[in-house]
Amino acid sequence: MTDSSALATGTADRDLRTFIAGLPKAELHVHHVGSASPRIVSELAARHRDSKVPSDPEALADFFTFTDFAHFIDVYLSVVDLIRTPEDVRLLTYEVARDLARQQVRYAELTITPFSSTRRGIDESAFMAAIEDARKAAEAEFGTVLRWCFDIPGEAGLESAEETARLATDDRIRPEGLVSFGLGGPEIGVPRPQFKPYFDRAIAAGLHSVPHAGETTGPETVWDALNELRAERIGHGTSSARDPELLAHLAEHRIPLEVCPTSNIATRAVRTLDEHPIKEFTRAGVLVTINSDDPPMFGTDLNNEYAVAARLLDLDERGVADLAKNAVEASFLDAGGKSRIAAEIDTYTSAWLAS
Template sequence: MHAFIRDLPKAELHLHIEGTLEPELMFELARRNNIDLPYKSVLEVKEAYNFEDLQSFLDIYYQGSQVLQKEVDFYDLTWAYLQKAASQNVRHTEIFFDPQSHTDRGIAFETAYQGIYQALQDGKSKLGISSQLILSFLRHLSAEEALATLEQALPYKDSIVAVGLDSAEQGNPPSKFKEVFDRAQAEGFLTVAHAGEEGPPEYIWEAINLLEVSRIDHGVRSMEDPELLQYLAEKQIPLTVCPLSNVKLKVFDSMAKHNLKKLLNSGICATVNSDDPSYFGGYIAENYQAAQEALDLSQQELYQLAKNSFQATFLSPESQQKLIAELDNYCQVLS
C-alpha cells in the first residue's frame, strides 16, 4: 500500500509554504542571513514541535519564518517543497502564502511573491507540477490590515487565484473579514477559508454564506451539525482535510478517531493534504498512509480521495478531467 499511495496521482490543496520549512533549511537560511536562532541544533528544533494546540504551533511557525529574508530564500523554500511533492506524485498543488507574516517584519510583498512564483514556474517546466497561488490573510490581525495586504496583491492578481483565511480561529470568525472578501471577489479572486478546525460549525456556515467560499479548509467539525453535513454533500463544497495536523494539534486524540472516513462515506468531497508538513510529521503521502492504516481505507476510498482532490482544484474542467484520466489509468493498470 505504501507504493500505491506514493505513486497515486494526486493534488494538494491545503499547503502553507512557510510550513514546509524543514529544520535543516531553517539553519541554512539563518546562517545565510546572519540570524540567531533560539535553537542549538536540528534535533532541538524538532523536539520543540510538541504542540498543545493551534496557538502553540503558530508561535513556533512565525518564529521560523524569520529566516526568510530574500527572494532566493522564498525560492529555495518553495523549490524544496516541489521536489518533495514530485517524489510523491503530486500532479497539481495550490499553495497558501502568508504575506503579512513577512511584511510585518519589513520584507516587501514582492520579495516573498517573486521567490515563490518563480519556483512554481520552474516546478511546472522542470518537474511537471502545475500550481496556483493563494494569498492567506492572518485572522488574528485586523480586517483593515487584511485590506491593506489585498491592495498590495492587486498588481499580481493575474497569478494569484484566490484569497484565504488562516491563523488562530478562536475568536476570529469569518464574518470579521466579510468586507475584505467582498472586495477581493470584486477584483476577481476566488475565496477559501480555514473553518471548523478549532472553531465551531457556525464558522463554516459563515465562510459559506458571508465569504462565499469555493471550499472549506479543514472543516472537520462539520460532523457536529447534520444540516451542515448534508448541505456540504449536496453542494459538493470540498473540505481540505489535514489528518496529521489534526492529530498533532489535538483536534483528534488519535488518527483512529479521525472522522475522514465518515466524511467521505457521507458523500462529502473530502481531500487529504499536509497543511504544514515540516511541523506535523509528514507530507501528503504520509498523511494518506497514516489515515489508511488507522482508518482501514480501501484502495477504492484512496482513489476517491485522490479524485476529489482533482475535482476540488481551481483548474479548468478540461484540466481536471485530464488529471482524473491519469488517475483512472494508474488504478486500472494496478487492478
C-alpha cells in the same frame, strides 16, 4: 489475529504505501512556510544565525512538538522570521515544489501569507517576483504546477486583511499564479464575518474563497465561512461533524472539505486519529480531500496522510485513487487540467491492479 494474518496485513500496508507513493496527486491545503523541510529550515537558520529556530534535525523535531494551537502558531511565526529576503522566499518556494514533485504531486495550491513577509520589510514586487520565478522553474524542471492562495492571518487584524486584499487584487502587483483567497491563524476570538468586505473584494477580482473554518471552533464558524465569506471549500471544517444539517448542506452543495488528519492531532484540534471525524464526512456524502497542511512541522507528508486516511476509511487502492480524484475535482484547475490528472490516476491504478 494470527501471526500469518498480521504478516499479511503488514504486507498489504506496505503495498498500499508503495501504491500511494507512485499515485499522481493534487494537494489543495499546504502552507508555504509550513512546508519548510528540516533541510530548508537548516539552510535558512544558517543564513540567519540570530534565529531561535534550531538547525539540528533532532532538536527541530522537539521544537515542532506542540502543546496546543496557540503554541503551534508561536513556533510557526519563529519559522516565518527566518524568511527575510526575496532569495529566502525563492529558495523556500522552489524547494517546497521539489518535495511535492518527489511525492508525485502534479498540482498544488500553496497557501501563502504575503502580509507576514511585507510587514517584515520584504519589498512586495520582489516577493511576487520570487514566488513566480520559483513557480515557473518548478513547472519546467519538475513538471509540478503550482498555484497560490493568499491568506489573511486573522489574528493580525484588519490591517492584515486590508494589506492581503490589496496585494491580491491590485492588477499591478497580484501574481499570475494566484487563484484563491483564504483566512488562517487562530479562530478563537477572531470571528469570520469581520472579513466579509475583504472576501467580497477578492471574489469580485475573480479569486476563489477558501477560508480555514471549524478547525478549532464549532460548526457555527463553518456556517459563517459559507454565508459571510462565500466559501467554495473549507479548510479543515473538522467540527462540521457535530452538525448534521451542516454536513447535509456541504454534501448537497458539493462544498469540499480540505481534511488534514495528522495536523489535527499535532495542533490538538482532535484528540486521537481514531476520533477523527473523516468517516462521518464520507458517510454523509461530503466531498473529502486529503491534504498535509504543514507537513514537516507535523512529521508527515501527503503520502502519509493518504495512508492514514486509507486506514481510517478502510480503503483499498481503488478507494485511495477515488480520494485522489476528489482533490482533482475540488481543485481550481481548468477542465482540461483536471481531466489530464484524473486520467493519469486511472491509468496508474489500472496498471497497478493488473500487475
